Amino acid sequence: MKTYLPARPPFSLNSVVHSHGWIRLAPFQEDETNGGFHYVDELSSGSVVLLYIHEADQGVWVETEVELTPVEENEICHKVTWMLGLDQVFESFYELAASEPKLAKVAKKAQGRILRSATFFEDTIKTILTTNTSWSGTIRMVNALVTLYGASFPGDSLRHAFPTPATLANSDVETLRTAARLGYRAPYVLELAQTAAAGSLDLESFKTSDLPTAELRKQILAIKGVGGYAAANLLMLLGRYDFVPVDSWALKVVSHEWHGGQPVGSADVEQAFESWGEWKGLAYWLWDWTFIETA
């Protein structure tokens, strides 16, 4: 299979890939030689495929090494379109950003799309695994889940897809705690997998929800292990930028940018980007913090 998927212009695969750290989490693998990335996915049919995704003219090429059924191809096209936000539009954000020096380059770089996993379940688990730990800890925990519970890719048994809710739901807290070394997060991950597998929580419906962002946020906050930071991060992945994902880094950079290095709280971070309205989270995310990073 080799398929071209168009994107709403402007588009840069490189900007999506490097929009945040997701590319370093399994089953993503960056293709540093050719650009783009590889991703192992378990399809609804049960087939496990390795997707090769590379930049094309205003879009991407999606390839697999095996022939697929039309249904499987259609599923892959829908998933990749979602993962890369190919149909997302940022024109009104770019218009606002044009008058802000710290965001002056976002349109030229075609920034705005944030790399997503194939399912919102996967993104939610990964987000929980970013909380209260170092980035290296997140990579280790995600790798452990994928290796221990993900379906193997037939062409390379070392590659695995992200585990399905049903697979994770069949695990237990002790195994997740000790073998996957999720620590205190183990019961959160198990509960999420069990509710998703049972159908009592339809995470994938959040992708197309027409609920107001505040209401959607309430539903996300109801997930154990998801607090204010994680909810804002997940809303950004859903294309809702009304909240800033305030973590220790946000407190630090906002403190240095606008408060002379004095301690600030979550409300101060939200206030700093209040004027960006529905683009608040994205303005924070793409803000040029270079001076602070190197200070």
Add this chain to the structure above:
DNA sequence: GGTAGACCTGGACGC
């Protein structure tokens, strides 16, 4: 509604 303490791990640091 606000706050303190617990949760778990890895890294930095001192000995």
Add this chain to the structure above:
DNA sequence: GCGTCCAGGTCTACC
């Protein structure tokens, strides 16, 4: 090499 301390968000109990 070992022990101690701290950072990283969220939950729960308590006021």
